Amino acid sequence: MNAPGSTKATPLHGIASDAIDASCRMPLFVLFGVAALWLAASSVFGLIASIKFHSPTFLSEAGWLTYGRVYPAAKSMFLYGFALPAALGTTLWIFARIGKVGAAQPFFIAAGGALWNLGVLAGVIGIFAGHSTGFENMEMPRYAAVLLFFGFLLIGIWTLVTLHERRDRRLGVTQWFLLAALFWFPWIYSTAQLLLVVWPARGTAQAVIHWWFSANFTVLWCGLAGLGVVFYFIEHVAGRPLHNSPLAVFALWTSLLFVSWTGIPAGAPVPAWIPTLSTIAGVVSVVPLIALAMVLVPTLRATDVPPSAGGEITSHRSAWCRLTSTVPGRLVASGLVAFLVAWVVQLICAIPSVNGFVQFTWFTYALSQLNLYAFLALTLFGAIYLIAPRVAGMDWPWPKVVRLHFWLAVIGIALIVLPLAAGGLLQASKFASKASHPELSFVTVANGTLHFLRISSIGEVLLLLGHVLLAGNLLTLMARCARARLAAAYESAVAEVRTAEVKP
Amino acid sequence: MNYGALVFLGAFVAVSLSWFGMVLSPQVQLGRQTQGTNSVNTAELYPVQRPGLAREGLEVYRANGCVYCHSQQVRQSGTAVNVILTDAGTNAAAAADALMKSRAGVTDANAVGLSAGLPKAILTDVDVDRARAAVEALTSAGAKAEIEIVPVGTDIAWNWGIRRSVAHDYLYDSPVLLGSLRVGPDLANVGARLPDANWHYRHLYAPRSVVEGSAMPAYPYLFERRPIQGQPSPDAIESKDGFEIVPTSEARALVAYLLSLRADVPLFESPVSVEPPPQETADTNSAAGTNVVSPQASASAQ
Structure with missing residues (x-):
């Protein structure tokens, strides 16, 4: 019994976009809604941290409000409270829309989102309570990481199933980038969590693993997820095909291969081959950058193709x-x-x-x-x-x-x-x-x-x-x-x- | 191109490669590091485990996010090799002659100049071969000379350490908190630079009372205000109206940790010529061990 006005699913041609949107409603409301709240909370605490530089005694009486706890809490709220859930929700919706299929198991995805946010809440309270791991960009303590892991598992699995069940079998550049991002995060986060918190590595091996995680998260994962959204907007919102899709895929592989080795500072107190390799990888990362520029610049500069059916040319907009x-x-x-x-x-x-x-x-x-x-x-x-x-x-x-x-x-x-x-x-x-001005x-x-x-x-x-x-x-x-x-x-x-x- | 499994496999291969290179291999090499006697000229064991209280202090350091403003890593851009003449010997003219004839590249040595104001650097910032040649020539002529190794670099100019930090310096720390931003100065050698525990207590309680214009937040919650019972506590940082401000166990642990931060033992991978003043070493060790230095003791140390 369909309510009047709703579109009936037709299995052969995929389902209508408003039915797809409706299937994503519950998970996206959980993921986006709470993410917006975390974002606002993050900037409140970010502002408090920022004010402390001008007035060091501002809110210094209570331990939980000290700069060294407020700042990582604000950053964790931004990264884990906002950026990851928002990226996951966007990925789910884009997979469903491009694949012309409804979200698989919206309830489980929403439950995963709730579990994830519970993890963020536990993690942020943990940071305020002084349970931070001490490692920047992954301060949330072990107990929070467990909740994050299961939350991510629920969201990730059903997002993959949504992709797998797609009716439009083509897999475009947008999906490649978002899919790589979806795999990348749990791999690097679990590695870093296991080798830094659960079974901590010895000495500066910890620092190397932490730098590796930070670069893979804040540069590579962030790049994959963000570019996936950019490609979706170009291809499906502005409605322009990419100038050179194989080159975009080349950029994906080369950035996965090169950027994943960057992040270790040149003067790090570790055996010299480690920062050297990282430096080489950092310089070679020019390859995916050039490839991306060669895809994006011509695509964005190209003007509209005149309608082939002899109709009048409506616009010449790029x-x-x-x-x-x-x-x-x-x-x-x-x-x-x-x-x-x-x-x-x-x-x-x-x-x-x-x-x-x-x-x-x-x-x-x-x-x-x-x-x-x-x-x-x-x-x-x-x-x-x-x-x-x-x-x-x-x-x-x-x-x-x-x-x-x-x-x-x-x-x-x-x-x-x-x-x-x-x-x-x-x-x-x-x-x-300092050497020339000792005073x-x-x-x-x-x-x-x-x-x-x-x-x-x-x-x-x-x-x-x-x-x-x-x-x-x-x-x-x-x-x-x-x-x-x-x-x-x-x-x-x-x-x-x-x-x-x-x-x- | 239309198979999701291909993306999975490709990404998995990429992450595995980077994992082998940047996680496993460093762990295999660094994870095998052990305490050893690789310090130059001494048979000292290095590194040594920090005292128990200092290890608790690392937890306080971690919990309060000190790492967001303080690094713990001294970088070095190079090494200057100097030749120090300690004794011109009985025949300074012969020493000067030998020096001129050696491969040290000296062209204007003379007996009077050589024997005045010893010990002094006769060659500064030369390469190791020239320095060796000079020392050999001088020794064969009956004089005494030493090679001095001085690490150079911005961080060393800031007096944050006498040599660069190396992996060995962090062997017993977990978490290893190297830091990424220097809102405050580097702390890799703060125990050697500022060995007075009371200075640290006052600094933590009210940073601007000891460092004018400091941007460091105050940490009053690491201290407690309590009524003076009988004798005032020896480690009270302030006392008036029958009350005194004393450090809590957290503050004591944190200061013990800060005082234990010193990486100045010369190692083969980071050589440096040092003769640590014995007075200061003894003072810092006792501070790290017992964590409290009475004002009198620290005053006499300075």
Whole structure:
């Protein structure tokens, strides 16, 4: 018995997109909704951490609010609370949409999302309580990691099944990137968790494994997931075929082969062959970068093909214009620009002398923010703004707020990345000048970065505002959708009773 | 191209390769490291396990996220080799002559210049072969000379250590917290640089009271305020109105850990010419062992 207006599934030709969207509703509401809350919480704590630089006594009475706990908690909320679930939800929806099939077992995926978020909650409380593992980007303690593992397993397995059951058997570049990201994360996270926390390796082997994990997570996984979304937007939202798909697949393989060996700093206190290999891998990563540029630039510059059926030419817009004509597309396009800049800078930083110069300064922090926020987060915002209204079956409650969030996010992250990169370079040059200026004190160098940190705090405020807008918009959308569905269910139930009353 | 299994296999091969290269191989090599007597000129065992309290301190260091602002790793850009003449011998002219004739590349040595103001560096920042040739020539002429090895680099100019950090320095630490950002100074040798426990207590309680303009947050929660009962505690950092501020067991452990941070033993993989002052070594060892240095003792040490 189908309600009037709903589209009936036709097995031969795949099912209609609104039925696919409906099948993803429950898992995506759990994944996106909670992710938006974690994101807002993350920027609240990120702002607290940022203020501590200007006023060291701010909130210093309680142990759980010390900088060394607030900062990793904020970063974990961002990475594990927001970025991973948002990327997983996006992957599920894209697999379902391209494969023209409904999500397999939405209930189990939603349950996996709940388990995952329980893990994030346990992990964040653990960090505040001082149970952090101490390793950056994977601070959440062992008990939280167990919950994360089972949560990921539930989401991942049913996402794979969704892909496996696809009715459109073609597998495009978008799916390749997202699938590689889906496999990559559990492999690197479980390796790092087992060898750093459960059976800790000896001495600096720990540091090597940690650097390996960090590069594989914040550069490679982030690149795979973000680029998957970018390709989806180009191919399926802007509706432009990729200029050279085999080259994109080549870029995928070479980045998996090369970028996965990077991350060990040139001057690391480990046998010299390890940073040397890592440096070589970092420099050779120019190959996937060039390949990606050779795919993306011609694709985005190409103008619309005139209709072949002799119809009038409606527009000559390039794919780039088409992509940036909507706010979600503009978010993704900004993310793509940030990605290309970040990879070029990473490449330059692979050179040992440059690496040694900027190591331990705010420059490296700015670079990681460029990758994690300006690229990955903006891309995921674009995905959420595209997907959520489709899944809910209604428009955003405040469509203009979406545009406002775009500007807050872009200006906010620019106010963080640019000043900190400049401040970091200044800091690096002052560090390096100690031999010629023996009177230079550390406090002078550290306080020289304060102006830049102040500007970045303003950026943090803008990001926080944007996150509140996103969370408010998304949660209201979900609430309205739920209310509309409840009302519809009530109506149909009442209607049945009425018909039953009328019949005799 | 249309098989998901292909993506799985390809990604699996890639992750396995990187795993063998960057996880397994380092672990095979570094995991075999043991305590040894590879320190230069001494038969000292290195590294040694940190004292129990210092190991607890590492947990406090980890829990409070000190690693987000402090690195523990000294980098080195090169090594300067100097030749130090300690004794010109009975015939300084012969020594100068031998030095001129050697492969050391010296062109203007003379007896008067050579024997004045000893010990002194007669060759600075030369390569090892020239330094060896000079020492051999001087020794054969009856003088006494030594090769001095001085690591150079920005971190060493900042006085954060006398040589670069090597894998051996971290053998007994878990977690190994090398850090990625220097909001605060490097701590790889903080125990050698700042051996006074009371300084660290005051610094942790109110950083700006000892380092003007410091951006370090205060850690009042690592201290407790309690009424003075009878004699004031010897390690109270502040006492007034019948109350005193004393470090908690966490603060004691943390400071014991900080004082145990010193990697200045010359190793074959990171040679350096040192003669550690015996006074300071004794002071730091006692500080790490018993964790409390009375103000009098630390004052006399300085």
